[in-house]
Amino acid sequence: MAILTARRRFQRLALVAAVFLTAYLLLRRTSHIPPHEDRRRVKYVAASFDWAARRPTHPVDKATMTRMPPGIPRQLPRIQHEFTQDELGASHNQTQRARRDAVRHAAERSWRTYREHAWGRDEIAPLTLRGQDSFAGWGATAVDSLDSLWIMDMKDEFQHVVRHVATIDWDKPTSSLCSLFETTIRFLGGLLAAYDLSRDRVLLDKAVELGEMLYAGFDTPNHMPANSFNFRAAKEGRLAAGTNEASAAAASLSLEFTRLSQLTGDPKYYHAIDGVTRALDKTQDSTKLPGMWPVFVDLKNDFLTPGHGFSLGASADSAYEYLSKMHALLGGLDPVYEKLHTKAMATAKQHLLFRPMLPDSPAPAPAPAPDILFSGSVFASGTGEADLNPEVQHLACFAGGMFALGGRLFGDDGDVQTGERLARGCAWAYGAFPTGIMPEVSEVVACQTAGGEAGGGGGNLAACAWDEARWEQHGKHPKPFASVRDSSYLLRPEAIESIFVLYRITGKADLLDVAWQMFESIRKATETELAHSAIKDVQAAGETVKTDAMESFWIAETLKYFYLIFSEPELISLDDYVLNTEAHPFRVPKPGDGSLRADISRAM
Template sequence: MPPLRRWRPVLLLVAFWLLGMYWMFGVDDETPLAYAPGSNAVPGQQPQTGHHDVAPVSDTHGHGGAANGGDLNARRWRKLPDLFPVTGALRELPVLKARQSDIPKIQAATPQESDAALEQRLQRQKAVRDAFLHSWAGYKKYAWLQDEVTPLGGKPKNPFGGWAATLVDALDTLWIMGLEDEFRAAVEAAETIDFSRSDSDLVNVFETTIRYLGGFLAAYELTGKKYEGLLRKAVEVGELLIYMTGLVQRHPTSVLVSELGSLSLEFTKLSQLTGDMKYYDAVQRISDEFEKGQDGTKLPGMWPVQVDPSGPLFRTDNAFTLGGMSDSLYEYFPKQYLILGGALEQPKKMYEKFIDVAKKHLMRRATNPEDIPIVIPGDARVRTIDGGIKVVNSPKGQHLTCFVGGMVGIASKIFNRPDELDLAVQLTDGCVWAYEATATGIMPEIFGFIPCGGVEDSQTGPECSYSDLKWRTAVRDQYLGQKSGKDPMGTEVEKTIKTQRLTPGMLQYHDKKYILRPEAIESVFIMYRLTGDSSWMDKAWTMFSNIERLTRTKIGAASLVDVSRKDTGLMDSMESFWLAETLKYFYLVFSDFDTVDLDTWVLNTEAHPLHRPDVE
């Protein structure tokens, strides 16, 4: 998945997603909660069912917590009274009926390879591992136990409260790459993180869930549940997140659907491991509301970007997308089905209803010089035009939507929709093309493409087949206006192409940055595992080589300012998902098929593997 991965920078106040919704839908609050963040509560203790609000208060004496370095501006969390006590039984995990054999197999058979192919694959894998170690060393040297390191200045940066985001996010990557000594040292350090204190006035529930809770849970399960401290930290984070549910009295009038609907995997897994149902109860109540509202939106079958917890949940906004601010809501439907071992049909039904709408109204074929069959998801708005309702498609590709290929591919397997595996390939190839189409060989954040039909149309038909005239005409219409009368083959259009640094098929750069995102390689990895086609490894290697060449610094890897320029500048930013997701997916592409087997593990939207309950 992933939602930031999902226009994360605009999600600063979404500490208040589940909070309002969860209390609105009701929980059992009969037992006062005795937990305080930082306690050593472990599974086997009596489950707590009460919920208390927390709020930051100034820690005027400072503190010496390892994660915060004694920052005098840090905050300490305290409980507030229950203002909205409600009653009702907690939802129980559905009884596991399916076994692994009942859910169709996801991965293809392990490909046969020659000695030369094996040697090449392992060399590529080592190159990715070396890139990880380089960035990890920079983090250790300059920002240990801080959230991030700046890859140009070598300074610590704490956008997530100073809770060592990079360290926690990278735990499972360390283990997967066989860096066991580094892993053990990181676990020891992670156990010192004090989640009762924060450098920030707000807790971003979504980011805390996918990075911290997901990170601890994955590391705990990947290591065979040998490190009990990891589960204790997961419980600490889980309790903090549940605390946030008491903020209903201060919830905003609107929140993003990706924030509201993207927590099911982590909360479900925490209930599975601890036996405490309050986590699963929280997310299942929200899922029930999404299901109830699925047919009542302005685009029935999908949910708008923003919802209003204080009123009609899904009926006000008219913007729909699979990209930022919505993405991981949809990503989690097939994954939630898997993490429940196929015991609940709800996520399957919700997926099957939405995907048909997305295929019709969002996904479009894109004209490209090689006439490769590619599909790119755009955005849609529902508008009233001439007294009627019309769905207007906006042909904008986002790096964030590149997860869609992998999602559709997995769903094609587990939900018996075999015809959509080819669609998954074309969606993923759309992102590979967007990488290849720039001067740097790296995809921008957001770009405009030339739509030429729906997913059922032919790529080589008269509408989609490429010509230089067709591309230049689209450029003229975009920048000079269709009514300008300018010759598409003339000097003014040529000047526009050079000024905008457009390449054939590319229409516009809406956002030229590359911030080390993982979504494209995520789907490439999944496509390789689903098909066994080694060409996906070659595509991955080309992507990695360009990224490594252009982003590497003395300290780590830096985001790129403008991928349309060969001399793209660098930004002093290296988000934790570079180590948690991007390099992990590149590494897995070049790993054996039994390393994080997709028939055993479900990866959350931060690429943290969670074990399927129907698999031994």
């Protein structure tokens, strides 16, 4: 009997274990979160205000809510160059590893200084070593740098930030309002990308909390986003979209909100940004420069576009950047993004892009002027006239990567070449100044041609002869610069961003040397005792004057792009990820990708 009883006990224990094992496997199969994740390992503090429970003033009818386009993601064209073993030989890799390690060292010392002197604050002032809050005090540098820490294999520091993220209370800001745009690209984008890389559930939970809050920014009479996000007004449903809002602020929420819908299965985030997309589509051909949208738009009155100013620079930039990237993130299932992108790029080529008037290289090594382009700004009358201002904004240097990426996605080799000319233009501008860094805003003497080059699309893209007298009319800036309106460098990433994208797309090895020269120039000009700082004047011949500023994008973007260009091409492949305007990588759904199929199906 004793033997029989023991056997029955064993059978019962085995049955109980089988039940628990079956339940565990079922939960594992039905969840899109890997089972090893356990939120209990960190102290999780839920936000003290439940934005999900807030009753909207202008509710959306769930029956008519726009959902993500159905279907299996298309097989998109290959974006990255197929690197051969010869291209990635031993000596090549050894050089790039040394360069990558130098970048990592700069990131480590910058991060260490932030952690030791400004932990939990938005930014560190690298000279006075004071913490400061520019983005509501939730720790912008920490959250923005999360995926950089992961990518650079600083995993202990990554886990330290995760523990901090778990305790963020979005209802305890240091100011009465925040920018919907900045909070989305830095905080929400940072959390989503870090989740896509690590699959740590804490990050997604906090992203959902934040997403619920930011979604309230669309609770306006016409459901256009209110970029000036006043916390009290948002809680009370009193937000309204602006009448003179930056087009980038309105149209650069789509990647983050779409990825949040993909990961949670809640379509409301995608529905919110789809309204902006449809407004872009409706107005694209009726602006004063058809094909593009003015820098500032009237969102309050149903997306009016009366403005005369057009640019790929400040306040407009990422509105265009996100079009091709949304095409990729949606697996090519919504044709509107290809249409919006190709029309906008055609208009930009015709009116905004221009070739600078350049001298040939002098003896003893004479060479023809480089084949480069810049993107300026345009004042359009609406009657067919468009006056080009040949300004060069560092912010607009992202355009090289944008043209090249769109060219690959949409089968336009000419746009890839245009992208390369733009990327090399900004790299050339770096070398034109004593510090080896281009200024924030300058103006060059542009070529003036009547007919334009074959296939160029505009009258400002063809080469022209150097005219010394014409340049001298503007003063004695480096050739061919006519003026320098803002001579600072703010640790910005846009120039290296385009060089990185063009290297990954074309495989041209000389771009690695271009990137290294840029990094070395930036390192020398911005290095402080413990970190790196923005500088006052890139024209300084000797020691630079530091301005005691280090925004979160220094680690999140600039150093990340430098690190990636010197790393193996498989690390954050452009075929596997799209990077938001803050360089946060979101995983691209693909046919047969089991790790994402559950995410996508939940959003249908």
